[in-house]
Amino acid sequence: MTDETTIARLIRAARDVQGRAYAPYSHFRVGAALLGEDGTVYTGCNVENASYGLTICAERNAIFHAVACGCRRFAALVITGDSKDLTAPCGACRQVMAEFAIPEIILARPDDSYETFTLQQLLPLTFDESSMA
Numbered sequence: 001m002t003d004e005t006t007i008a009r010l011i012r013a014a015r016d017v018q019g020r021a022y023a024p025y026s027h028f029r030v031g032a033a034l035l036g037e038d039g040t041v042y043t044g045c046n047v048e049n050a051s052y053g054l055t056i057c058a059e060r061n062a063i064f065h066a067v068a069c070g071c072r073r074f075a076a077l078v079i080t081g082d083s084k085d086l087t088a089p090c091g092a093c094r095q096v097m098a099e100f101a102i103p104e105i106i107l108a109r110p111d112d113s114y115e116t117f118t119l120q121q122l123l124p125l126t127f128d129e130s131s132m133a
């Protein structure tokens with residue numbers, strides 16, 4: 001379990017990167033802050049494109065950023081966004097979270113209150129490596 005001080009730090013990091021989202025089409029900004037097992041925080045924001053389908057979500061941006069930095073083991077992921085309530089990840093991001101078995105997924109509200117979910121809650125009956133055994 002990630003302690004409250006660390007979660008507060010992750011929410012702050014997610015809000016900061018949310019502010020750098022490139023979302024001229026949807027005007028919906030998302031920020032993600034991923035805590036590596038080594039204590040490093042990796043962030044990502046959504047980056048849109050005039051060819052809409054090329055858009056990358058904040059969560060996948062953060063995960064790919066971490067992997068590119070050499071980190072593959074994670075403790076928690078915080079997601080912030082422009083939703084009126086919790087900002088929930090899309091299905092594609094849930095699938096990528098499953099690839100790296102992110103244990104704690106924390107969805108924040110605009111007032112910085114939050115709720116914590118497991119991957120099992122967000123993506124039951126997951127397709128993963130074991131599905132192909």
Ligand SMILES: O=c1ccn([C@H]2C[C@H](O)[C@@H](CO)O2)c(=O)[nH]1
Nearest residue numbers: 026028030046057058089090093
């Ligand atoms: O999991 C999600 C879902 C959506 N978005 C972004 C993509 C797009 O830029 C905007 C509206 O869909 O929100 C994310 O960053 N993460």
Ligand SMILES: [Zn+2]
Nearest residue numbers: 057089090093
């Ligand atoms: Zn997504």
